Amino acid sequence: MAKRVMTVDDSRTMREMVTFTLRKAGFDVSEAEDGQQALDVLKTAPVDVLITDLNMPRMDGVTLIRALRGDPKWRSVPILMLTTESDANKKAEGKSAGATGWLVKPFDPQKLIDVVKRVAG
Amino acid sequence: MSFDHLRATYFEECAELLESAYAQLAALAQGREDADTVHALFRAIHSIKGGGGAFGFGRLVGLAHAMETLLDLLRDGTIAFTPELVTLMLRGTDALADLLAAERDGAAAPPGLEAELTEAFLAAAAGTGAPASPAAAPPAAAAACDTGWRLRFRPHPAMFRNANEPLLLVRELRRLGPVTVAADASRLPPLERLEAEDAYIAWTFELTEPAPRDKVEEVFEFVIDDCELEIEPLAAESPVDLVPASPSDIVAPSGERPPPTRPPAEAASPVRAEAAAPSVRVDVSKIDRLVNLVGELVINQAMLLQHASILPADLCPGLINGLETLAQHSRELQEGVMAIRTQPVKSVFARMPRLVRELSAQLGKDVRLVITGEATEIDKTVVEQLADPLTHLLRNALDHGIETPDAREAAGKPRQGTVHLGAEQRSGRIVIELSDDGRGIDRARVLARARERGLVAADAALSEAEIDELIFLPSFSTAATVSAVSGRGVGMDVVRRNIQALGGRITLESRFGQGSRFVLSLPLTLAVLDGLVVAVGSEAYIVPISAIVESLRPHVEDIHAVPGRGNVLALRGAYIPLLPLHARFGVPGAVTDPSCGIVVIVETDHAGRLGLMVDELVGQQQVVVKSIEANYGQIGGVGGATILGDGRVALILDIPGLGAGVPPTTTRTIQPQPALQ
Structure with a gap:
């Protein structure tokens, strides 16, 4: 079965890029516009890998990661942050909240696929 | 989905992000400097940068990055917003918009467009002692080893x-x-x-x-x-x-590792949601199809009603009642569907406060902008095309209308000038008003200028309204010196043309010394048009109301034949070329003697006024515009077609297209010159 990936980003462009890239690589991709929407959707539709932006309205990425890691079901699910180099502090914050890894925007499509494969096994 | 699709999504999203950025900046300019505003602004710039990087828009990313660096410091309170920083951010956002437009159109943005701004942002950020640009770590040397x-x-x-x-x-x-x-x-x-x-x-x-x-x-x-x-x-x-x-x-x-720092609670708390009504994103073509179908429905219903109306009233009262209810529901349905295409004018109005702020600073004037009715909704296409004309009018109001504070005081007015920009819906049209309490139009000066430029004969007596009309002529400008703010006198004619292209009209009222008021009357939608139905032989044509100046039954003695040019109509000292529609479209059985028919005088873009000869006026009605081009091909002088209540197809006249086929006469008193380049 194809691995399920969710991309959480308030930028439609970013979401579509991640979706476009990963679908071509055979992943089953779903989208959410912010942390809150992701949490709501994930309650009923779990995924194998989560990719989240950090800067988002309503609920930001760090809060989302922290919320998920607080749930035992989510302890071993890889969570990737999409960051920019200017988010260095945010990256550290995301890591301490429980992010598995990160991708720097703009990302190279192949790198995205490699990284998702690396953390998803 | 394809790469092009992704690009399209990106530009579409950027338009929304820019709008959001402008809105946040407008709030900041008014001193509403809360965390949400700065966060939202940061996110907008950040998202533009993120996507831009993915498409390799290097210049765009460089500028957005510099803006983001500064915003980051503003966001965490390291530095505070000042009016100068707001202005800088606005200029940066403008430059982002320009760079985006260039990328979208595949054009090269002017070199150096953003370089100075980028420097300014980095300098503003560096001024705080914070790192101007987080230096990317140099890639580690790719040391290889020949064993493993x-x-x-x-x-x-x-x-x-x-x-x-x-x-x-x-x-x-x-x-x-x-x-x-x-x-x-x-x-x-x-x-x-x-x-x-x-x-x-x-x-x-x-x-x-x-x-x-x-x-x-x-x-x-x-x-x-x-x-x-x-x-x-x-x-x-x-x-x-x-x-x-x-x-x-x-x-x-592990012992030396710094303990994981707990982020400050504030930074981690979710940002309050922006109050936005839930919405659905729909392809415009789907809406257009719906608009079209509802149009068909309305036409059908009108036909049914017309057929039924010839039945004796007592024959089947239920049918007539039912049809009337259907008529009402169809109209409501049509309005509802049209409303889907509409958008609040706010998206355009929101750009104006900063324009006023910047211009008044530049001109040394004190101006207050009052905006009303920004929630008024109008067709999306119209909204998008309103920005340029409104900007132009506003620039004019500030540059030529509002006086300097000293001059105002001397004239017994408050030092601060007021410009009012308002929108409201009035009987199926949207009316946008831009008024100022400045010096108004100096008609003597306008007339003198027009005479000097040969636009008006030296002895012509013009009414006040006609004098006001002069400012809409190409190449007319009373500004004694060309100012950087309101341009070089190629303005008002373009404004009028833009408004007319949208099926609208622009009028001006002015009282010398007290101010001017521009009134733009626009159709709610481009899918429906206010038209005058005219009869030519057995055919019906629709003349867009927005183009009509007047209609009259001419006297024989006012009609003069000009060899090789057909007839002209003498009207209040001007000669207006006559265009017999029956001849233009080859309609048999029409009235051929101009003095027996009616002349509808329309305003064209380049050929001035034109008199359309028709048999009679049937009535004014809203018509649903159907494209002929999409189904058949382009026809000169025809902008589209519609179906009348009796089921007949009527062609909608394209006035500029009709005007293009008529050689401009040289005998008019008021004679527009081609716009100066």
Whole structure:
């Protein structure tokens, strides 16, 4: 079965890029516009890998990661942050909240696929 | 989905992000400087940058990055917003918009457009002592080794808590070459003391393939802070001497690791949601199809009603009642569907406060902008095309209308001038008003100027309204000196043309010394048009109301034949070329004697006024515009077609197109000149 990936980003462009890239690589991709929407959707539709932006309205990425890691079901699910180099502090914050890894925007499509494969096994 | 589709999404999203950025900046300019506003602004710029990077828009990214650097400091309160910074941000956002437009259109943005701004942002950020631009770490030298690598790897518990899995690391390493693994379980405690979430096992990996060192390090990219990792060339006994030491070579043991810093609660708290009504994104073509279908429905219903109306009233009262209810519902349905295409004028109005702020600073005037009715909705296409004309009118109002504070005081007015921009819906049209309490139009000066330019005969007596009309002529400008603000006198004619292209009209009222008022009357939608139905022989044509000046039954003595040019109509000292529609469209059985028919005088773009000869006026009605081009092909002088209540097809006249076929006469009193280049 194809691995399920969710991309959480308030930028439609970013979401579509991640979706476009990963679908071509055979992943089953779903989208959410912010942390809150992701949490709501994930309650009923779990995924194998989560990719989240950090800067988002309503609920930001760090809060989302922290919320998920607080749930035992989510302890071993890889969570990737999409960051920019200017988010260095945010990256550290995301890591301490429980992010598995990160991708720097703009990302190279192949790198995205490699990284998702690396953390998803 | 394709790459082009992604690009389209990006530009579409950027338009929304820019709008959001302008809105936040407008709020900041008014001193509403709360965290949400700054966060939203940051996110907008950040998202533009993020997508731009993905498409390789380097200049755009450079500028957005500089803006973001400054915004980051504003966001965390390191520096405070000042009016200068707001202006700088606005200029930056403008430049982003220009760069985006250039990328979208595949054009090269002017060189140096953003360089100075980028510097300004970085300087503003650097002025605080913060790093101007987080320097990207130089890529580590791709040291290779001809034998392979030995890795000693001891995970910390944090690694597992973040869902990093040693097995996957080994698998990843294997992609670089053959790997042997030796586990060191010496720290494994007795079972009863084993903590499930702790880390006890260490590994030594030997990669027997000369892979580049950075590739090996990349495998451990995510866990480097959560483990002890030593990498050394396979053959080497003493790694320290052979490999140039860099901080990442040997990660500090856990004791020296700084404790994970808890982020301040404020930063982690979710940002309050922006109050936005839930919405659905729909392809405009789907809406257009719906608009079209509803149009058909309305026409059908009108036809039914007309057929039924010839029946005796007592024959079937239920049918008539039913049809009337249907008529009402169809109209409501039509309005509802049209409303889907509409958008509040706010998106255009929101750009105006900053324009006023910047201009008044530039001109040394004190101006207050009052905006009303910004929630008024109008067709999306119309909204988009309103920005230029409104900007122009506003510039004119500030430059020519509002006086300097001293001049105002001398004239007994408050030092601060007021410009009012308002929108409201009035009987099926949207009326936008722009008024100012400035000096108004100096008609004597306008007339003098027009005479000087040969636009008006020296002896022509013009009414006040006619004098006001002069400012809409191409190349007319009363500004004694060309100002950088309101341009070079190629303005008002373009404004009028833009408004007319939208099916609208623009009128001007002015009282010298007291101010001017421009009134723009626009159709709610471009899918429906206010038309005058005229009869020519057995045919009906629709003349857009927005183009009509007047209609009259001419006297025989006012009609003069000009050899090779057909007839002209003498009207209040001007000669207006007559265009017999029956001849233009080859309609038999029409009235051919101009004095027996009616002349509808219309305003064209370039050929001035034109008199359309028709048999009679049937009535005014709203018609649903159907494209002929899409189904047949382009016809000169015809802008579209519609179906009348009786089921007949009527062509909608394209006035500029009709005007283009008529040679402009040289005998008019008022004679527009071609716009000066």
